[in-house]
Amino acid sequence: MSKLASLFHQRIGIWENEKITFEKLNKVLEKTATSIPFENRAIMGGNQREVTKENLTNKILEKNQGGLCYELNPLLYYYLLEHGFNAALVTGVVFNQGREEYTTLGRTHVAILLDYEGERYLIDTGFGGNLPLKPVPLSGETVSSSNGEFRIKKADIEQGDYVLEMKLKHKDSDWRTGYAFDSRNPLKDSANLNEIQTIITEHPESSFNKHPLLTRLTESGNITLTDSTFTQWMDGNVTKENIDQARFKELAKEHFGM
Incomplete structure (x- = not known):
């Protein structure tokens, strides 16, 4: 087992040599969500580092810190690749619930697409308290977890070709939009992740550069x-x-x- 995978298991509390199958991804996602926080302390402290596999391993797995979507999901993506999964990183645009419109920051949300046995799924461990905790099929099927209900709708909008919708447990009485994402243009390299970090860090409308x-x-x-x-x-x-x-x-x- 690689250093990243071994440290990842230690961080989330899974037996180091446990074989991770598609059926065990629910367990991985649940433990990741309760073990690794979504947090912006590096930005608030001016301690951002280049987003690389090595730096993410050091920050989140060795120093036991958390991160934002462009850190948490890439780390999980590297972990999935090392367990033999067919995965890719994609970007999306978050829906602003207060304004009832998509944010003006652009494609700053990072998530994972995973292909398994002819089906494609969205995986996300970097969306704050709105995590599905399960792979969500792009087919439109609703999945339920301890955090609520989640589904994906096909779309033809500027922000992407699919939209994640959610109904959080104890919080939502009806479906609401989480974000739109583009399945057609996976990220090619970490340069895109660093561009996203720069926007989140510097843009005046970013919600993550003002308060911890x-x-x-x-x-x-x-x-x-x-x-x-x-x-x-x-x-x-x-x-x-x-x-x-x-x-x-x-x-x-x-x-x-x-």
Whole structure:
């Protein structure tokens, strides 16, 4: 087993030599979502590094940090390749729920497409608290997990040829748009990932370069920490605590190991 795969298993709590089949991807995705946070501390601290396989391994698996979509999904992509899966990275445009329109940042979301036995699936472990926790077929079939229901619709829009829709458990009463993605133009190399990092880091409309954000799923819901609040969803019940900087550091260490 490679260094990356071995460290990945250690980070998410899977037996080091366990053989990962398509049927076990649900387990991998669930453990990844509860073990590795979606977070922007590197951006807020001005500590971004070039997005490479080696740097992602060091940051997320050796230093036990988290990351954003252009870090978390590429790391999972490398892991899948090393387990023999036919996978590719794709980009998408996130839907702004408040404005009810696609964001103006462009194609800054990174996800994974996986081909298996004649079917194509979307895999995503870098979409904050909106993770399907299962491969989602591009055929349109709805999948259900502990985080809600998810499906993909064919589209013919500027933002892409498919759209991920979701209905989060305890949060959504109807389907809503997550993001559109383009299955026709997979990423060729890491240069695209670094371009995305630059946009997320520098664009004035980026939501990840203004305040610290840490979030991850838990067995009963999810937790989200910012510089002013700590929010917990547990079995459909939400609690929110207003915090100061000292409390932020305590909670970051307690709940995110940072």
